[in-house]
Amino acid sequence: MTSxxxxxxxxxxxxxxxxxxxxxxxxEPFKEVSERPIKKVPALRGKTIVNLFFEASTRTRISxxxxxxxxSADTVNVQxxxxxxxxxxxxxxxxxxxxxMRIDMVVIRHGASGAASFLGDRIRSNVINAGDGKHxxxxxxxxxxLTLRDRFGSLEGLKVCIVGDxxxxxxxxxxxxxxxxxGAEVGVCGPATLVPRDIEALGVTVFRxxxxxxxxxxxxxxxxxxLERMQGGFIPSLREYNRVFGIxxxxxxxxxxxxxxxxxxxxxxxxxxxxxxxxxxxxxILPQVTNGVAVRMAVLYLLAGGAPDWATSGADK
Amino acid sequence: xxxxxxxxxxxxxGRVIDPxxxxxxxxxxxxxxxxxxxxxQGQGTPDGARVIDxxxxxxxxxxxxxxxxxxxxxxxxxxTIATGAASAVAGGFxxxxxxxxxxxVVDNQGTVGFxxxxxxxxxxxxxxxxxxxxxxxxxxxxxxxxxxxxxxAVAVSDDGHPVMSSHLMRTALEYARTFGIPVADHCExxxxxxxxxxxxxxxxxxxxxxxxxxxxxxxxxxxDCILADLTGGHVHLCHMSTRGSVSxxxxxxxxxxxxTAEAAPHHFSxxxxxCEGYDTNAKMNPPLREAEDRDAIRAALADGTxxxxxxxxxxxxxxxxEREFDDAPNGIIGLETALSLALRELVRPGLLSLSxxxxxxxxxxxxxxxxxxxSLRTGTVADVVVFDPDAEWTVDPGRFRSKSRNTPWAxxxxxxxxxxxxxxxxxxxxx
Numbered sequence: 001m002t003s004x005x006x007x008x009x010x011x012x013x014x015x016x017x018x019x020x021x022x023x024x025x026x027x028e029p030f031k032e033v034s035e036r037p038i039k040k041v042p043a044l045r046g047k048t049i050v051n052l053f054f055e056a057s058t059r060t061r062i063s064x065x066x067x068x069x070x071x072s073a074d075t076v077n078v079q080x081x082x083x084x085x086x087x088x089x090x091x092x093x094x095x096x097x098x099x100x101m102r103i104d105m106v107v108i109r110h111g112a113s114g115a116a117s118f119l120g121d122r123i124r125s126n127v128i129n130a131g132d133g134k135h136x137x138x139x140x141x142x143x144x145x146l147t148l149r150d151r152f153g154s155l156e157g158l159k160v161c162i163v164g165d166x167x168x169x170x171x172x173x174x175x176x177x178x179x180x181x182x183g184a185e186v187g188v189c190g191p192a193t194l195v196p197r198d199i200e201a202l203g204v205t206v207f208r209x210x211x212x213x214x215x216x217x218x219x220x221x222x223x224x225x226x227l228e229r230m231q232g233g234f235i236p237s238l239r240e241y242n243r244v245f246g247i248x249x250x251x252x253x254x255x256x257x258x259x260x261x262x263x264x265x266x267x268x269x270x271x272x273x274x275x276x277x278x279x280x281x282x283x284x285i286l287p288q289v290t291n292g293v294a295v296r297m298a299v300l301y302l303l304a305g306g307a308p309d310w311a312t313s314g315a316d317k
Numbered sequence: 318x319x320x321x322x323x324x325x326x327x328x329x330x331g332r333v334i335d336p337x338x339x340x341x342x343x344x345x346x347x348x349x350x351x352x353x354x355x356x357x358q359g360q361g362t363p364d365g366a367r368v369i370d371x372x373x374x375x376x377x378x379x380x381x382x383x384x385x386x387x388x389x390x391x392x393x394x395x396x397t398i399a400t401g402a403a404s405a406v407a408g409g410f411x412x413x414x415x416x417x418x419x420x421x422v423v424d425n426q427g428t429v430g431f432x433x434x435x436x437x438x439x440x441x442x443x444x445x446x447x448x449x450x451x452x453x454x455x456x457x458x459x460x461x462x463x464x465x466x467x468x469x470a471v472a473v474s475d476d477g478h479p480v481m482s483s484h485l486m487r488t489a490l491e492y493a494r495t496f497g498i499p500v501a502d503h504c505e506x507x508x509x510x511x512x513x514x515x516x517x518x519x520x521x522x523x524x525x526x527x528x529x530x531x532x533x534x535x536x537x538x539x540x541d542c543i544l545a546d547l548t549g550g551h552v553h554l555c556h557m558s559t560r561g562s563v564s565x566x567x568x569x570x571x572x573x574x575x576x577t578a579e580a581a582p583h584h585f586s587x588x589x590x591x592c593e594g595y596d597t598n599a600k601m602n603p604p605l606r607e608a609e610d611r612d613a614i615r616a617a618l619a620d621g622t623x624x625x626x627x628x629x630x631x632x633x634x635x636x637x638x639e640r641e642f643d644d645a646p647n648g649i650i651g652l653e654t655a656l657s658l659a660l661r662e663l664v665r666p667g668l669l670s671l672s673x674x675x676x677x678x679x680x681x682x683x684x685x686x687x688x689x690x691x692s693l694r695t696g697t698v699a700d701v702v703v704f705d706p707d708a709e710w711t712v713d714p715g716r717f718r719s720k721s722r723n724t725p726w727a728x729x730x731x732x733x734x735x736x737x738x739x740x741x742x743x744x745x746x747x748x
Contacts, residue, residue: 013523091634091641113525113526114524114525114595114643115641116593117594118595133526134525134527135525173523173525196522199522201522202522
């Protein structure tokens, strides 16, 4: 059965506007499921899903697990530390073993770019990318889109600036593709050492100074600064990073309008974002987390072959 | 090589191409006692000669590849000297030069002698060992060039490991002058390229792979040209891949420096877009670059800025390539597809004549590295290739003579079939 999204969700680059819209629309009724006293619908009853996490993750893994459980799927979590992966098994052997156990879906988080498509090309089960290296993190991109759509009504013409370590960020890439497909304008801003040279080829505007980005944008998506970037020689110090690129109330007060603030988490308070901004009235960092479960339910449901218009009736059951 | 007396051989009526004699015409080639006895029209047939009809085929000096990895000793699951030599003759190569990054590395006369004797035992292509520049390829202390040359080494290289120390490169170039051998350098600034999996550009950005900037190669090309000027030594630049490198080499040659260079078939055929879909058979070092780079390499092969084509034949077990792009090893095999790719990418579009192609794949490497062959002059060893430039074939990796299968051209239809390869007058490959 071919779903509306194809077999796998590897990234947003190759999705169409219609497919993204279908996911976001499907997520709407699933939001409500999580508000019920009994947070469960039978949409994926009898399906088995493996959450295959080769990299540490708390939020994404828990979010997927809730999404799966609220759809009544049977789930198994595999962490690299506790599996044969740590004994040196190759990804292709892991894939074959999973296939042999007749599972329906795999959610994979892996440190190597391309790992999700590698797996998807080799097994019949649906594969969902929960973050592969520096490539994409499509469900994060989708939950960001949903959160922006919730606040602004439409993404068309919206100006969103991604601030921080774009070079190493899969969240940045998924956001760029998703926002561009939906007709938004995308800016990126960060130290030149952390903004790829060729980024404009992806149809984005580069801002060298965060003050300029703040003048331009309707919303800022503030990326986590990996602390090891300092050892890598990309920035001289966290203190200077905060001073030049950190999102602070002081910088935001000079904006011509109130900017919506997103952050994929986990935050380094006082580095890329100040606490009063993160906890402030324009922050949607917690609604992003809430939307994450709904978007992941939508993706799982659609990949399993569910039709967008069943979602409402399925949710009503 | 083989001391058994061979019957005289006549290759009759082929299109004989020999740039060393400005020859491109229908001729007969007569081979007696393993050497070229003469080239003529309507030559008489020596007594007892075997006559091979070469009508409609090209007869040229056997191809010479100065850059192959044969993996023996140490990695015989990927290739052996014998299977590599078999792959070579199937691709029209009568001579190959084996890079020393084996396990153990070839950094002394013992291992040089081992490679040479294994090549002779295989009795196919001539196998010329390349010794290391530094002991253990560690980039610290010079290996014994004199001893290695005495044992049969024809050049030195730390290929696979760039020579980061400019002092070591300087002393290697100076010391190599004593023995008249080239120092072949893998040009890569290690810290700049560190962790890179492909060319740094818009494709690496989209795929989220760490890029290797063109500058990582060009910095070392520039340094090596400067050191060639300082020392008067012969630097040979391996597998050139960028347009910036081409202009640096062009400038060095204008200055009359002893700089020679090679390019690999994949760098004049493919671009970084080939890495889409994380195809590990498109992963090499130096990486596939941009269309402008590929075009500059083609132009440099046409005008001689780049002297020769070398395959960088790099066998890998199929398991090793069947993995995440970041973790897959670099390189592809090239001996059995090189001539066909050169015909398709360089000769058919009219960039190189067939004669210039033979210059780049045979005469130049023989002349620059002082190897036998590379000519059909009377008295030269009879290393010869006979091929049909128009016949097409489908690349079926399962039929390669190489032990490995890692090629990006599987299933493609390529022009140019090698029909016979002769080494020292002996037919070592026949299609």
